[in-house]
Amino acid sequence: MQVFNEIGPLRQFLRHIRSQQQTIGFVPTMGAIHEGHLNLVRAAKTQNQVVVASIYVNPAQFNNLSDLEKYPRTLEKDISLFTAAGCDVLFYPDNQEMYGEPSKIKFDFGSLDKILEGVFRPGHFSGVALVVSKLFNIVTPDRAYFGQKDFQQFKIISQLVDELKFDLQLICIPTTREPDGLAMSSRNLRLNADDRKKALVLVQSLRYANDEIRKKTDFKKIRTEIQKRCTDLNVKLEYFELADRKNLSLLDTVKDNDQAILLMAAYAGEVRLIDNVFVE
């Protein structure tokens, strides 16, 4: 795997790739690579000749400085994992390379960035849109791969690609889970043994709610039960919502032809986790 720290040499390399009519699959990450990331690389590998991953912990998308400082960084292990998964190129820039002058541009997505994560992480999606725009313009991939765990992020980036006419295809890959169901996340590295157990409340709540929705149980009643479970476990719940998968507008109930999704954010100890499942 070739590693580039600078935009210029990476662009030169990728221009050569494209001049040979090879397609480029792109997997942007913030490092602390786990099986979820590697599944994105593997998917990219099946659909493209060359796979580029990036590792960049983007300050602009952290609304909480302590979260930024504590974000896990495991570069050497990341490089061996990416290499073993068949990744061809790693882009690993520093802040000077990605930002230079302090950033002034902010993005607003109308309603999509004001709900769910947007309520609890002001500015987060503007930072995501900024760094993803930079990365797309640097890598100019044919396809870019994102995990379903960050489903609202996927919708934001879909809006960005659609409106700014980026010439690429976005692909959403199902969330990779631990054997007990916990959604894989770089932040899981920060969980102690006790919080690791508590963290299961996310996937268990989502699966419970999915079952109850199938039984036509009222969604408010389901949410009350989940709030109670979180309180009993001393887990701080930020949101538990039912939404339309298309545009994430919040729902009170699932009609027959709705494509719905359940989304949840909660703290296991000091670690904020998110997860979601499609309502089947």
Place this chain on the structure above:
Amino acid sequence: MQVFNEIGPLRQFLRHIRSQQQTIGFVPTMGAIHEGHLNLVRAAKTQNQVVVASIYVNPAQFNNLSDLEKYPRTLEKDISLFTAAGCDVLFYPDNQEMYGEPSKIKFDFGSLDKILEGVFRPGHFSGVALVVSKLFNIVTPDRAYFGQKDFQQFKIISQLVDELKFDLQLICIPTTREPDGLAMSSRNLRLNADDRKKALVLVQSLRYANDEIRKKTDFKKIRTEIQKRCTDLNVKLEYFELADRKNLSLLDTVKDNDQAILLMAAYAGEVRLIDNVFVE
């Protein structure tokens, strides 16, 4: 000159151009082509193998519906002028092709979009940034050409290219003027004979101010004189400002090593005009 109305065929054509290692110069316009636009095409022609122009009256950058409706449209003449100037490709899309679904993304540029034009045209630069992002991602030029008359727009687009890492060079071409000094503008087509005379107050005020600044006359005194001239002519002045050419921060006075610019917006009759000169 080849004319494309749709993004797909244009992209296919330009991919072929790039696969032959040819460079692309891009001149985005809103039509009603005049010598100012043609000078951009000529400049692009000297620096690139292929010149692409676009004509698209972008609704998102009009804060005033009547201004949008009255914006001059002269397509057949535009095509012959571009052809004669050696333009190779014209992209002439409709609203459906450029927007599809209603737009939700807004851009904020910090201070740069809150001054000068930003005060009088709320939302204008967000609309400019949106359409320019679309066009850059569709045309993917090596170089893009803009006129100095819209200098604040040029600074906004510079910020956009810098922060979003568009892989292209921006080039600002000096304003083309009529023999009597009036800055060329598509909106000049809307001036009646009386307003055409009044419109000269812009270039004359800017040149007068430039001379007075050289004589170290206080800028507030200069502005008062210009306000008086506008009032005498029954010309509505929106702003007359001195600014730093680098970031457009407003100045009260020019120091020896300042790179300054004078900028003005005023109505000749019902037609809003802007102009600027670099302080020499």
